[in-house]
Amino acid sequence: MNNDMMAFQSNADRLATRVAPARRLGAMTKALVALALGAVLVPAVHAQQPQKKGAPLKGIFSKPDSSPSQPLLQGTLPGPTAAGTPRSQLVDEVVAVVNTDVITRRELLNRADLVERTFRAQNRPLPPRADLLGEVLEQLILERVQAQTAKESGIRVSDADVDRAVESVAQRNNLSVPQLKSKLTESGMAYDKYRDDLRQEILLARLRERDVDSKVQVYDGEIDNYLAQQGGGAAAAGEQEYNVAQILVPVAEDATADQKAAARSKAESLLKQAQSGTDFAKLARENSGAQDAAQGGELGLRPIGRLPAVFANAVVDMKAGQVAGQVIESPAGYHVIKLLEKRAPTTAIATKVQQTQVRHILIKTGATMSADDARRQLAGLRDRIVHGYDFADAARRFSQDGSASAGGELGWVSPGQLVPEFEQAMNLLKPGEVSQPVQSQFGVHLIQVEGRREAEVPVDRQRDYARSVIREQKVQAAYEDWLRELRDGAHVEYRVNRQQQ
Numbered sequence: 001m002n003n004d005m006m007a008f009q010s011n012a013d014r015l016a017t018r019v020a021p022a023r024r025l026g027a028m029t030k031a032l033v034a035l036a037l038g039a040v041l042v043p044a045v046h047a048q049q050p051q052k053k054g055a056p057l058k059g060i061f062s063k064p065d066s067s068p069s070q071p072l073l074q075g076t077l078p079g080p081t082a083a084g085t086p087r088s089q090l091v092d093e094v095v096a097v098v099n100t101d102v103i104t105r106r107e108l109l110n111r112a113d114l115v116e117r118t119f120r121a122q123n124r125p126l127p128p129r130a131d132l133l134g135e136v137l138e139q140l141i142l143e144r145v146q147a148q149t150a151k152e153s154g155i156r157v158s159d160a161d162v163d164r165a166v167e168s169v170a171q172r173n174n175l176s177v178p179q180l181k182s183k184l185t186e187s188g189m190a191y192d193k194y195r196d197d198l199r200q201e202i203l204l205a206r207l208r209e210r211d212v213d214s215k216v217q218v219y220d221g222e223i224d225n226y227l228a229q230q231g232g233g234a235a236a237a238g239e240q241e242y243n244v245a246q247i248l249v250p251v252a253e254d255a256t257a258d259q260k261a262a263a264r265s266k267a268e269s270l271l272k273q274a275q276s277g278t279d280f281a282k283l284a285r286e287n288s289g290a291q292d293a294a295q296g297g298e299l300g301l302r303p304i305g306r307l308p309a310v311f312a313n314a315v316v317d318m319k320a321g322q323v324a325g326q327v328i329e330s331p332a333g334y335h336v337i338k339l340l341e342k343r344a345p346t347t348a349i350a351t352k353v354q355q356t357q358v359r360h361i362l363i364k365t366g367a368t369m370s371a372d373d374a375r376r377q378l379a380g381l382r383d384r385i386v387h388g389y390d391f392a393d394a395a396r397r398f399s400q401d402g403s404a405s406a407g408g409e410l411g412w413v414s415p416g417q418l419v420p421e422f423e424q425a426m427n428l429l430k431p432g433e434v435s436q437p438v439q440s441q442f443g444v445h446l447i448q449v450e451g452r453r454e455a456e457v458p459v460d461r462q463r464d465y466a467r468s469v470i471r472e473q474k475v476q477a478a479y480e481d482w483l484r485e486l487r488d489g490a491h492v493e494y495r496v497n498r499q500q501q
Helices: 003-015 022-033 105-121 129-152 159-172 177-187 191-211 220-230 257-275 280-287 309-315 371-386 391-398 420-427 459-489
Strands: 094-098 101-104 241-250 298-303 328-330 333-343 351-363 409-413 438-440 443-457 492-494
Touching (some): 094 105, 101 105, 101 129, 159 177, 159 191, 177 191, 191 459, 241 257, 241 280, 241 309, 257 280, 298 333, 309 333, 351 371, 351 391, 371 438, 371 443, 420 443
Antiparallel strands (some): 094 101, 094 492, 241 333, 328 333, 351 409, 351 443, 438 443
């Protein structure tokens, strides 16, 4: 048997009972994106989702890289195939069974080879082969479980979707589609394989959007709390705010008349209980089919224009503490609502803050890169910068953050916008100074302050930013929980044949 697989045997046993969370896998999977032609892809699946003002935030601004992805999703092309025996000439074997699918030795080794080539291109130390194979296998397992879930859910990716993704990759890399095909040939990857991998990436992204991203909500109360912690303002000026709680009895789109009647009857019964004084939050937690049920059905303070129209029409003349007089029907089903609070308009005052223009170089840490190794690398790089090496050029060459292509530039940032470790180190620097290596949840950084200024941040901008930060945090947590549930619910059998040569 190949020595790689013999070394991996002990790791397979160790990995069999655990799920590698997205953040841990990110250090490994993001190694796949370093052999880039240039720009980063926003794939077709992402392009279909309009970018909301203030989000998503990149790099250290809001969240670690989360979605475990191959280079395709990042718009990069693989490097040339390493010299050696072609995989097609090797005897293949099954290394893992994931429900009804298998992962083969060839598939595992091909992916591991890609990671290794990327590490070498980055001049990063290679992890032990057994550790690499273990991490890559776990990544393949997670991808396979997600693909199975997508298939079972009826999610499909058409050839036209893949065509658009290919065109997007080409455009982002300043190539035509024929030039992209040529580059793929040079790298040793068949065009059909590239399309297949793109199709899978789009499939997984759509699954995540449906099962995770679309279900995350941010409430005004959460924004208020965040801004209070950051010393920011409150609601936008001039609008009366309403805090509404709901109980939803859901109705499926294809529900029969009898099913609709039963749902309405249940909603009317709940309405009577609420009107008689039964605790509304308890009723919501025990009976509501809405995503806010765990919060007692509470939507949070918001202007009337940001309430669902059917709710707004009902509550505009209600008093705080009052339950609506009748069940409200919507496309989602039947609602019982209560007005918890009505708040008078506030006066919004722009907040003056000291902003810092900053850039950084990031080396990510994880199973394949220890914090000590990252600090040593950055300490050597800092010495070169202090003695004249251009910081921006160093960032473009060595940084593993999304800001690398811009020379590590993060722009003008306000207090509370960066993770605490980074911000504390940044605040100690004078313009032009370079920090010692600084560790955060994202890895180890070198930081350079370029300038400082005082600026006004309008309250609506503060709230937009807070909303995006809170949402990204909640999406990340929900995604990790979702992945863990998928993995825990899958039947995974590790197989490594020691006798296979």
